[in-house]
Amino acid sequence: MKYRIGEVARVLGISTDLLRYYEKKGVVAPQKGKYNDYRYYDSWDINFLLDCLWFKNFGFSLDQISDMVRSYSASDITDMFLAKEEELESTIKRCELLLQRSAEHRLGMERIKLLGSCNVEVSPSGACFLNRYGDEYPDTEDLEPYARRWLELMPYNHRYFELSERALCGEDPSDYRWGYFISDDYIEKLGTKPEPPMIRLSAVKSLHTVCRSSGKGMFGPRMLSHAVDYAKENGLDFTGPARGTLLASVCEDGELWGYFEAWIPIE
Numbered sequence: 001m002k003y004r005i006g007e008v009a010r011v012l013g014i015s016t017d018l019l020r021y022y023e024k025k026g027v028v029a030p031q032k033g034k035y036n037d038y039r040y041y042d043s044w045d046i047n048f049l050l051d052c053l054w055f056k057n058f059g060f061s062l063d064q065i066s067d068m069v070r071s072y073s074a075s076d077i078t079d080m081f082l083a084k085e086e087e088l089e090s091t092i093k094r095c096e097l098l099l100q101r102s103a104e105h106r107l108g109m110e111r112i113k114l115l116g117s118c119n120v121e122v123s124p125s126g127a128c129f130l131n132r133y134g135d136e137y138p139d140t141e142d143l144e145p146y147a148r149r150w151l152e153l154m155p156y157n158h159r160y161f162e163l164s165e166r167a168l169c170g171e172d173p174s175d176y177r178w179g180y181f182i183s184d185d186y187i188e189k190l191g192t193k194p195e196p197p198m199i200r201l202s203a204v205k206s207l208h209t210v211c212r213s214s215g216k217g218m219f220g221p222r223m224l225s226h227a228v229d230y231a232k233e234n235g236l237d238f239t240g241p242a243r244g245t246l247l248a249s250v251c252e253d254g255e256l257w258g259y260f261e262a263w264i265p266i267e
Helices: 005-012 016-024 043-056 062-070 074-114 141-152 184-190 221-233
Strands: 039-041 118-122 126-133 158-163 176-183 199-201 205-213 242-252 255-265
Touching: 005 016, 005 039, 005 043, 016 043, 043 062, 062 074, 074 184, 074 205, 074 242, 074 255, 118 221, 126 141, 126 158, 126 184, 176 184, 205 221, 205 242, 221 242, 221 255
Parallel strands: none
Antiparallel strands: 118 205, 126 176, 126 199, 158 176, 158 242, 205 255, 242 255
């Protein structure tokens, strides 16, 4: 029984372009019509095509599949599967980390509900990289490789900021810095080495709060005025800059808001 290319495509649920590709690679060699340019496949050809589809669903590339079907020995195919298993294990680990990070981000967004509240807790430990001071990014080529590295670490890191004690006290509202933060948990799981200019951040007793800002140029220490007032009312002394991360940027009533989680070290 002979089948034309369209019939084979329908039987296998694949495109005619893919069938032509496998023909080009020598996986199948359909007969050409004597008086036309039609391709005719038999069950032998379809067997090879089924092998191709079987390998394809493991994630092998089309070029790899054409070799595996037509020219590879049992040893060659075994080696291909060993390499594929290593690749799949790496993918599984990445997916597990992404699943963990997704859940963390989702739960983190729920802390938006804590807007304006204050409590004493221990800040997260990890490492940060600062690459923006106020509204300016330093024009330093030495920092470019580190900036790219932190972009590659997304989404396991956080947008991070620091507001100096001088800024919190109202002496210099523009004294803040931006960069990225990654927790010790992901430093370990990703094998990241916190080397300079990365800065290690220890877990310290802090005043914790959630704040927000909206609009260009509105980020600054006034977001944390409620936390400053709370500290004064409760006799708490700040011992370092406020450290925080972006929880989320959301639209509310037609206005964009940035929500932040902050920790201010206290005695």
